[in-house]
Amino acid sequence: MNPLAPQPSNLFYQGRQRRPMIKEARGIYIFDVEGNRYIDGSSGAMVANIGHGNERVLAAMRAQMEKATFAYRLHFENEPAEELARMTAARMPEGLNRVFFVSGGSEAVESATKLARQYAIAVGEASRWKVISRVPSYHGSTLGALALTGMATMTRPFEPMMREMPKIPAPTCYLDRDDLSDDERGLRYAEMLREEILRQGPETVLAFIMEPVGGASTGALVAPASYYARIGEICRELGILLIYDEVMTGAGRTGRFLAAEHWGETPDIIALSKGFAAGYAPLGAMVAHERLVEPVLANGGFVHGFTYAGNPLACAAGVAVLREIDDQGLCANAEAMGDHLAAELRGLRARYPFIGDVRGKGLLLAFELVSDAETMEPLPTELDAHVHLVEEAYSRGLIIYSRRTRGGTSGDHFMVCPPLIVTREQVGEIIDKLTASLDAFADRFDLPRGNR
Numbered sequence: 476m477n478p479l480a481p482q483p484s485n486l487f488y489q490g491r492q493r494r495p496m497i498k499e500a501r502g503i504y505i506f507d508v509e510g511n512r513y514i515d516g517s518s519g520a521m522v523a524n525i526g527h528g529n530e531r532v533l534a535a536m537r538a539q540m541e542k543a544t545f546a547y548r549l550h551f552e553n554e555p556a557e558e559l560a561r562m563t564a565a566r567m568p569e570g571l572n573r574v575f576f577v578s579g580g581s582e583a584v585e586s587a588t589k590l591a592r593q594y595a596i597a598v599g600e601a602s603r604w605k606v607i608s609r610v611p612s613y614h615g616s617t618l619g620a621l622a623l624t625g626m627a628t629m630t631r632p633f634e635p636m637m638r639e640m641p642k643i644p645a646p647t648c649y650l651d652r653d654d655l656s657d658d659e660r661g662l663r664y665a666e667m668l669r670e671e672i673l674r675q676g677p678e679t680v681l682a683f684i685m686e687p688v689g690g691a692s693t694g695a696l697v698a699p700a701s702y703y704a705r706i707g708e709i710c711r712e713l714g715i716l717l718i719y720d721e722v723m724t725g726a727g728r729t730g731r732f733l734a735a736e737h738w739g740e741t742p743d744i745i746a747l748s749k750g751f752a753a754g755y756a757p758l759g760a761m762v763a764h765e766r767l768v769e770p771v772l773a774n775g776g777f778v779h780g781f782t783y784a785g786n787p788l789a790c791a792a793g794v795a796v797l798r799e800i801d802d803q804g805l806c807a808n809a810e811a812m813g814d815h816l817a818a819e820l821r822g823l824r825a826r827y828p829f830i831g832d833v834r835g836k837g838l839l840l841a842f843e844l845v846s847d848a849e850t851m852e853p854l855p856t857e858l859d860a861h862v863h864l865v866e867e868a869y870s871r872g873l874i875i876y877s878r879r880t881r882g883g884t885s886g887d888h889f890m891v892c893p894p895l896i897v898t899r900e901q902v903g904e905i906i907d908k909l910t911a912s913l914d915a916f917a918d919r920f921d922l923p924r925g926n927r
């Protein structure tokens with residue numbers, strides 16, 4: 476197959492690497508029509524949290540399919556949506572008990588910011604409309620969510636079409652070379668939010684949105700604990716709503732159902748998707764504190780919605796996925812296997828000096844390649860390491876997920892985020908394939924190797 480041959484039925488393949496045709500997927504493995512087996516070492520795009528082909532989820536979906544696959548939410552309520560709302564609210568911090576279903580992460584983020592805005596209007600604070608976010612960050616590709624995204628390569632073509640939103644630096648403490656402690660660094664980055672709010676005028680600022688553990692834009696960036704607490708204080712003090720984008724971190728990925736639980740933080744709104752239905756259906760949710768929703772409803776209702784919101788088939792998948800997360804103890808497994816995988820990745824760092832950093836939480840893990848681990852100088856941009864190492868792994872039957880680290884323009888990080896069902900033996904299989912891929916990559920670009 477010519478790897479760059481266009482596929483007539485799909486314009487968007489043009490100029491892109493063609494990929495094998497999938498035949499089936501089971502557990503952490505995907506098989507193509509040629510009979511090759513791949514380890515889904517990134518759960519797709521950090522989605523397939525409970526693994527592929529789960530029979531109980533498929534049975535629940537089949538059963539719902541026999542009843543109704545669609546019911547328009549303004550005409551009917553449906554039991555799967557009601558049940559999923561109850562189950563979701565039960566997993567949230569106190570007060571976050573209002574759930575609005577959507578079909579994906581971008582829609583969840585759009586819904587969060589629009590609810591925040593309608594709340595401000597309902598309580599007489601209509602001057603508030605700015606949503607501050609971080610650079611780098613990723614919050615989705617619809618124009619509203621994209622305006623919050625801090626990744627120049629994704630946003631630049633659309634800038635004239637978007638309302639510019641204020642940005643502050645993400646807490647990339649691992650790059651800082653100063654004498655501060657981790658906690659001091661966390662506070663320093665949190666203060667940047669306060670300064671930005673004051674610069675903008677607090678009466679104009681509606682919300683701050685952040686990924687509690689970074690996703691593909693930063694490569695699983697975790698801030699010092701002091702950051703989370705101080706961000707919460709600043710928002711409360713200045714009347715700014717705090718939105719946690721847990722599209723990637725939610726539903727157990729970091730070892731807790733919500734990443735927020737690691738720091739005991741209660742944001743005002745949470746966006747969920749990806750692992751929430753784990754790839755069995757397009758599904759997401761915006762979960763808001765009742766304190767925000769009541770005034771909006773009293774003021775005429777939420778002026779927002781999507782045709783597929785609360786779709787019964789998608790919600791039936793969501794119910795079954797949440798049951799699997801509980802029944803199989805997947806949060807605990809994500810924590811245990813995450814610790815093990817992180818230790819293995821740190822082991823690789825000793826062997827390959829061009830691995831500059833290993834970071835993340837639970838099974839949301841990444842490593843970053845550099846040309847100098849002391850200064851964290853990235854590899855030369857034109858090396859395109861983020862492409863080549865992924866291809867080395869792919870050719871060995873291991874799928875990992877890479878992006879440019881530094882604002883999308885330079886640096887290379889690689890997400891190693893298998894489904895939360897992964898076993899110790901399978902982690903070993905991932906590390907073996909990754910080691911062979913790193914060897915080939917080092918040979919090809921003549922990169923140094925440490926002791927074995």
Ligand SMILES: Cc1ncc(COP(=O)(O)O)c(C=O)c1O
Pocket residue numbers: 520579580581582584613614615616686690691720721722723748749
């Ligand atoms: C943190 C975060 N927010 C939002 C999104 C957008 O989700 P979707 O692609 O489902 O619209 C993503 C997707 O990668 C994400 O990682």
